Amino acid sequence: MQFKEIVGQQAVKQRLLNTVKENRVSHAQLFLGPEGSGSLALAVAYAQYLSCEDKQPYDSCGVCSSCRKYEKYVHPDLHFSYPFFASDKNDTALSFIEQWREALLANPYLSLDTWRGYLQADNKQANINIAECHQILKKLSLKPFESAYKMLILWLPEYLDKEGNTLLKIIEEPQPNTVFLLVAQNQDQILNTILSRTQLVKIPALPYNEVRSFLINEKGVPAQTAEEAAYLSNGNLSEALGMLHxxxxxxxxxxxxxxxxxxxxxxxxxxxxxxxxxxxxxxxxxxxxxxxxxxxxxxxxxxxxxxxxxxxxxxxxxxxxxxxxxxxxxxxxxxxxxxxxxxxxxxxxxxxxxxxxxxxxxxxxxxxxxxxxxxxxxx
Missing domain, CATH: 1.20.272 (Zinc Finger, Delta Prime; domain 3)
Structure with a gap:
């Protein structure tokens, strides 16, 4: 995922690029934005840029070995954690990694409802369990394998219950060149102990005109349909795309x-x-x-x-x-x-x-x- 593939958010993109150029990359950052704003896509693009072997002024190169692996979400130093519907107490995010890659490749503006459709959720409650927290500690105790950075993108930390306190020490004092990117929608639902240890990156909802232009120019949607979807979605690109079906x-x-x-x-x-x-x-x-x-x-x-x-x-x-x-x-x-x-x-x-x-x-x-x-x- 490159920055150029993400709709709008130019100010946020520039801010992220500046942290790399000025060597101010915080080891724990919270990408906070409403659903469909592109916060997850921005986190992935930022991780790809940090790991790129031939960084360009405004984006990753997209052709080096690291970028090619990032495009398929198979880079050995890229790790994901996300809510899932456990059928066993020992289940972790790794148990659903194939479904996760499929969902993210299909739509980087992923919503929890869309993610639920890739899993046999039934009536189970989504969460990030203690087994997943232990798995995160295990993965991040190792040094980077190929890249300069080991990246963890934790989607929806709101679904970390008190088990999230298990991660406090490694978030505060991680291994060298380890970067946590937490992608959240509701700040009030995140554990305060985690919130206080992260640098906040606020991501606004997409403006009406940007959603409309994307639907018309990139998806070939008729103008009237695009206008209504952009209006109804209220800046949520995931919702707008879902309405087209x-x-x-x-x-x-x-x-x-x-x-x-x-x-x-x-x-x-x-x-x-x-x-x-x-x-x-x-x-x-x-x-x-x-x-x-x-x-x-x-x-x-x-x-x-x-x-x-x-x-x-x-x-x-x-x-x-x-x-x-x-x-x-x-x-x-x-x-x-x-x-x-x-x-x-x-x-x-x-x-x-x-x-x-x-x-x-x-x-x-x-x-x-x-x-x-x-x-x-x-x-």
Whole structure:
């Protein structure tokens, strides 16, 4: 993985390059960024650059022996640790290394849900167990085999429970030329004892325009589809790529039609909607609700006098202006909260017919009867 293959993040790339040029490579770094921002890809590209035998000013060479091994994730001095679904207490990340390489080669913007699909997860809880911690200690007690550096990329350290304290000493005082790159999404869920021993590298979510351009120029996606996926993904490239495989990619008209039915309190038509959305599948339902949350947020921006911050295609912006004219901020906030709870319920396999009927009735109360749930009023 080279820096040039990663979408955007120019400032972060330059910062990482500067640490090498100025000989300021910290032995323990935390790449902190939201899902789909490219934090894992950046960690791999940084590790490849550190190990490259012919470093270029702005990237690894991509052709030396080290780079070729890194491209396949088979370099003997490159080690990965990640959450997995153990069937035995002695399982370690090495038990799933083939699946890991396959998943990472297919999508360097890997999400935990995507990773789960490569494993027979069933209902098991993902974690990084004590056996894996001992395996890390064993691997990193050795000197580098080929490269100047021995690299460990630990993806999602949030899944280290108290067992993570086993790694404190080696993180604080590692073998010479050993580099830890922790790739995380939620700082609050990381053990404070580990957090305090790492140098933070903050990675922002990708801007709308960069996601849109990537989908159009690199993936050949039609402009309208790319715009909607970029908008819905909210800077999550992994989510945007996943949406391209959904059969239904346009949610704008469907969402507006739903709100109109709620506004008019049209019961029979509402039941037809519930029947239709129940057949859309879990991912389709989640994307539909996610679009609704984002759309209502844009309406709130318009009502607040911040129309210049709205990122909607022209046709959708026009309908959002009309929607903002018939809603108050209190109503928009209440609808948004209802949709947030619905998204949470869909993720946990709620019955879609019961769920969407209930959500529809709540939105009818807000839009048609102007009843705002207690606690949703602005002060």
């Amino acid at each position: 959904q059969e239904t990619k346009s949610y704008h008209e469907a969402f507006l039609d739903w709100l109109r039915k709620c506004y008019g309190n049209k019961g029979l038509e509402m039941m037809k909607f519930v029947e239709a959305i129940a057949k859309a599948g879990r991912e389709g339902q989640k994307n539909f609700i996610r679009y609704g949350i984002s759309y209502i947020r844009e309406c709130c921006l318009m009502m607040s006098g911040a129309a210049n911050l709205v990122h909607l295609p022209a046709a959708e912006k026009e309908t959002a202006q009309k929607m903002a004219a018939v809603m108050t901020l209190d109503m928009a906030e209440a609808i948004s909260e209802v949709l947030e709870k619905a998204h949470y319920a869909v993720e946990r396999n709620a019955n879609p017919k019961i769920l969407f009927l209930d959500v529809s009735l709540q939105i009818i109360k807000i839009l048609h009867f102007k009843i705002i749930p207690k606690g949703n009023q602005y002060i």
